[in-house]
Amino acid sequence: MFEFEKKKDLSGDxxxxxxxxxTQEQILxxxxxxxxxxxxxxxxxxxxxxxxxxxxxNNLNFSEFIPYPKFSIKERFLKYKVRDCNINGLNxxxxxxxxxxxxxxxxxxxxxxxxxxKYHFYKNHDAKIQYYPDFRGFNNFSIRGNYLHQExxxxxANTSMDMNFMELNLLNNLIKESSDIxxxxxxxxxxxxxxxxxxSKDPDLSKKYDTLLKEYQKLYLNCQDNxxxxxxxxxxxxxxxxxxxxKDSIQLLKPYRNFLNDFLTIRYRQVADLFSDLxxxxxxxxxxxxxxxxxxxxxxxxxxxxxNKKEIPNYFPLDFYAFYLKTAKYDMPCRIEFFVxxxxxxxxxxxxxxxxxxxxxxxxxxxxHYGLPIPQxxxxxxxxxxxxxxxxxxxxxxxxxxKNGIKLIEKRRDRRPF
Numbered sequence: 001m002f003e004f005e006k007k008k009d010l011s012g013d014x015x016x017x018x019x020x021x022x023t024q025e026q027i028l029x030x031x032x033x034x035x036x037x038x039x040x041x042x043x044x045x046x047x048x049x050x051x052x053x054x055x056x057x058n059n060l061n062f063s064e065f066i067p068y069p070k071f072s073i074k075e076r077f078l079k080y081k082v083r084d085c086n087i088n089g090l091n092x093x094x095x096x097x098x099x100x101x102x103x104x105x106x107x108x109x110x111x112x113x114x115x116x117x118k119y120h121f122y123k124n125h126d127a128k129i130q131y132y133p134d135f136r137g138f139n140n141f142s143i144r145g146n147y148l149h150q151e152x153x154x155x156x157a158n159t160s161m162d163m164n165f166m167e168l169n170l171l172n173n174l175i176k177e178s179s180d181i182x183x184x185x186x187x188x189x190x191x192x193x194x195x196x197x198x199x200s201k202d203p204d205l206s207k208k209y210d211t212l213l214k215e216y217q218k219l220y221l222n223c224q225d226n227x228x229x230x231x232x233x234x235x236x237x238x239x240x241x242x243x244x245x246x247k248d249s250i251q252l253l254k255p256y257r258n259f260l261n262d263f264l265t266i267r268y269r270q271v272a273d274l275f276s277d278l279x280x281x282x283x284x285x286x287x288x289x290x291x292x293x294x295x296x297x298x299x300x301x302x303x304x305x306x307x308n309k310k311e312i313p314n315y316f317p318l319d320f321y322a323f324y325l326k327t328a329k330y331d332m333p334c335r336i337e338f339f340v341x342x343x344x345x346x347x348x349x350x351x352x353x354x355x356x357x358x359x360x361x362x363x364x365x366x367x368x369h370y371g372l373p374i375p376q377x378x379x380x381x382x383x384x385x386x387x388x389x390x391x392x393x394x395x396x397x398x399x400x401x402x403k404n405g406i407k408l409i410e411k412r413r414d415r416r417p418f
Contacts, residue, residue: 042274045266045271045274046271046274046275046279046280046283047283048266048271049266049268049271049272049275050280050283050284052262052263052266052268053078053246053284054284055262056260056262056263057077057078057079058077059253059260060077060078060249060250060253061076061077062075062076062077062249062253062292063076065249065252066346071249072245072294072295072296073242073245073246073249073292073293073294074292074293074294074295074321074346074349074350075292075293075346075350076292077292078246078284078291078292079281079284079285079289079290079291079292080289080290080291080292080354081288081289082288082289082290082325082354082357082358082361083354083358084288084358084361084362085355085358085359085362087121087359087362087363088121088122088123089120089121089122090120090121090182090183090359091118091119091120091121091178091180091181091182091183092118092119092121092181092182092183092184092185092359092363092373092375093116093117093118093119093171093174093178093181093183093184093185093375094116094117094119094184094185094186094187094373094375094376094378094379095114095115095116095117095167095170095171095184095185095186095187095379096114096115096167096187096376096379096380096382096383097112097113097114097115097163097166097167097383098112098113098163098383098384098385099111099112099113099159099160099162099163100385100390101155101156101159102394103152103155103411104408104409104410104411105409105410105411106408106409107145107146107147107408108145108146108150108155109143109144109145109146109394109397110143110144110145110146110155110158110159110162111141111142111143111385111390111393111394112141112142112143112144112159112162112163112166113140113141113142113383113384113385113389114140114142114163114166114167114170114383115131115132115134115137115138115140115379115382115383116131116132116133116170116171116174116379117129117130117131117132117137117375117378117379117382118130118131118132118174118178118181118375119363119374119375119378121363125366127374129378131382132170132174132177133170133173137382138382138389140170141389141393142162142166143393143397144158144159144162146158154202154205157205158205158208161205161208161209161212162208164212165208165211165212165215167186168212168215168216168218168219169215171184171186171219171222172215172218172219172222175222175223175226175228179226181226181228182228182229183228183229183230183231183356183359184223184228184229184230184231185231185232185233185373185375185376185379186230186231186232186233187233187235187376187379187380188232188233188234189232189234189337190230190231190232190320190337190338190339191232191296191297191320191337192212192213192216192316195209216316217316220316220318220339224341229338229352229355229356230338230339231336231337231338231356231360232322232335232336232337232338233334233335233336233337233360233372233373233376234334234335234336234337235334235372236278237276237277237278237335238276238278239276239277239335240273240275240276240277241277241294241296241322242277242280242281242291242292242294242322242324243272243275243276243277243280244272245294246272246280247268247269247272247273250263250268251269277324277335278324278332278333278335279332281324281326281333282326282332282333285324285326285333286326287326287327287328287329287365288326288327288361288365289326290323290324290325290326290336290353290354290357291323291324291325291333292323293321293322293323293349293350293353294321294322294323295319295320295321296320296321296322296337297318297319297320317341317342317343318339318340318341318342319339319340319341319342319344319349320337320338320339321337321338321339321340321349321353322335322336322337322338323335323336323353323357324336325357325360325361325364326371327360327361327364327365327371327372328364328365328367328368328369328370328371329368329369330368330369331368331369331370331371333371334364334371334372336353336356336357336360338352338353338356340352360373363375
């Protein structure tokens with residue numbers, strides 16, 4: 001059994017830091033071997049935990065807890081089979097953006113780019129593709145200058161909000177122009193993130209955040225009014241939200257279920273802490289399966305409870321859910337998010353999750369090693385900055401500044417003479 005207790009040094013404190021370095025020979029002959037053995041032990045523990053869950057799959061029935069508002073898992077079992085639907089005739093839009101920040105001693109410049117793709121499927125693997133706002137799918141740029149003294153983290157937060165707003169605004173304008181959109185896929189979360197406490201007192205950032213909230217609200221309402229299903233597709237996430245919910249749910253079931261003693265023998269609470277959701281459900285899900293849905297409205301509640309956004313309607317009458325979808329043999333699941341009206345029953349959310357999974361699976365299973373929806377892949381391919389695009393924009397900016405006697409001074413880390 002892997003040792004979960006913290007190792008102590010002679011002073012009794014946790015020995016968090018390695019006290020001295022190793023030679024290259026020690027790393028090659030000893031340290032790498034030790035780390036490998038430690039990781040193998042962890043993998044055995046993880047595999048045992050996963051197997052216990054699968055062996056007790058039918059016993060892990062959460063039906064009795066679903067009616068309770070604070071119980072976030074809203075389906076009976078941990079996973080469900082996905083049945084592909086016929087996507088012939090569906091119109092699926094995906095949006096993505098990219099940003100690059102050029103930081104100098106005397107100013108910062110942000111270059112942003114956002115593109116939306118619209119797929120009209122007439123067969124499961126064939127589609128007519130359109131791009132917005134530029135028909136070629138390349139030209140939708142923006143440049144922002146920051147001439148004030150700001151910490152790097154504030155510049156990055158500012159750029160992130162600019163990027164986020166551009167994506168939402170493009171979608172809202174596209175919905176105005178198109179009356180036939182069935183699904184929208186956002187590359188990333190569809191849930192509003194609460195403003196960082198470090199920036200909540202910055203009047204400029206706070207005002208920008210208010211504008212961003214309004215654009216989110218506008219998108220939610222547009223999707224509801226036009227019967228569009230809004231989906232967040234998150235490629236890489238380190239969250240352990242569903243794993244922690246599962247751990248707590250086993251705790252609720254355990255006192256009344258003798259057959260769950262299997263979990264006690266493997267010290268399930270400590271082992272569960274080793275997992276992210278992707279790590280756990282990559283072991284539990286087979287291809288064409290999804291996890292149970294779970295409520296993930298927590299971030300919206302944080303915004304409302306902060307109470308410092310009184311000038312805008314910051315309460316959204318929606319319930320946000322997430323699940324994990326396995327579409328490719330050699331890829332991890334993808335986290336999928338969606339919303340329903342807050343008055344909807346859990347069964348309605350479950351039905352919507354099954355519908356979303358049945359649409360996403362056939363357009364995400366074309367590559368055994370990369371299981372994302374093809375509209376999302378194409379939007380990313382078009383939105384990412386090409387080196388020649390960035391060079392063209394930046395060199396032109398620098399040339400115009402130089403003509404007026406202004407020279408941008410690079411940070412020292414970028415202009416070392418050695």
